[in-house]
Amino acid sequence: MRGWGRSASIIAGLIAVCAPAHLRADGTGNPAAVSSADGKYRDKNGNPTFNISKDGTVDWYSSVGYIRYTANCMQCHGPDGLGSSFAPSLVDALQTIDYRRFLDIVTNGKKNVSASQDLVMPAFGVNPNVMCYIDAIFIYLRARSDGVLERGQPQKSEPRPPGYSAVEDACMG
Ligand code: HEC
Numbered sequence: 001m002r003g004w005g006r007s008a009s010i011i012a013g014l015i016a017v018c019a020p021a022h023l024r025a026d027g028t029g030n031p032a033a034v035s036s037a038d039g040k041y042r043d044k045n046g047n048p049t050f051n052i053s054k055d056g057t058v059d060w061y062s063s064v065g066y067i068r069y070t071a072n073c074m075q076c077h078g079p080d081g082l083g084s085s086f087a088p089s090l091v092d093a094l095q096t097i098d099y100r101r102f103l104d105i106v107t108n109g110k111k112n113v114s115a116s117q118d119l120v121m122p123a124f125g126v127n128p129n130v131m132c133y134i135d136a137i138f139i140y141l142r143a144r145s146d147g148v149l150e151r152g153q154p155q156k157s158e159p160r161p162p163g164y165s166a167v168e169d170a171c172m173g
Contacts, residue, residue: 024147025095031146039161040135047099048135050143056156060164062149063157065140068133072124080151081144087121094145102138106130132171 033041033051039060041051051059069081076087083089094102109123124130130137143149 024145026142026146027094027096027101028098028142031142038163039158041139048139048142050139050146050148051158052143052148056154058143058149058154058157059139060158060161061136061139062143063140063154064133065136065138066153068130069137069140072127072130073137076121081141082151087119090141091145094141099138102141103134106134106137128172132168 028047028049029043029045031043031049033049034044035042036051036059041049041059041061043049048061050062052062069077070079073081073090076084077090078084078087081090083092097105105121107123107125110121112119140149
């Protein structure tokens with residue numbers, strides 16, 4: 001029994017490791033980048049997406065998204081988007097939620113309050129620390145959800161796009 005249990009879990013682990021990323025569901029659709037401007041990649045429908053090279057270099061926005069997610073979302077949604085006892089996994093959520101719905105929830109919040117639970121997602125619509133980086137947070141989480149970005153801080157990223165800091169300063173006011 002022990003032997004079988006062990007090999008079953010090894011097999012399950014191998015399947016999890018080997019599952020090709022393209023078999024994962026992505027609520028926003030095919031994440032393949034077809035264009036980029038100022039370091040931000042877009043998929044064929046024009047939605048923001050990641051771009052991760054074979055050597056692990058991530059696009060600028062995925063890298064910024066990690067930092068902003070960790071500063072503003074992690075305390076409830078757990079490290080690396082994996083969820084916690086306070087809030088659901090966003091790695092899972094983005095397999096069904098699309099970009100527009102994501103923006104709506106982060107801007108306006110979401111509540112699921114009943115006798116047995118009290119789940120409140122705050123509205124961040126007037127918080128520049130979140131809204132000025134909302135695409136970056138989405139792109140980072142989309143990469144996590146698609147299984148192409150490991151846990152933890154990305155080690156290598158594309159350089160800061162020219163003009164990025166000016167846009168950031170203007171947004172932050
Ligand atoms: C104070 C805790 C808290 C913080 C901080 C927080 N969330 Fe949430 N979030 C929640 C809870 C609780 C829910 C579940 C609400 C529900 O079920 O209606 C939720 C739900 C969501 C959902 C919908 C998930 C689903 O499965 O429907 C998204 C998307 C989301 N949060 C994104 C974010 C992002 C992005 C940030 C950071 C900018 C963030 N949240 C910060 C508590 C939080």
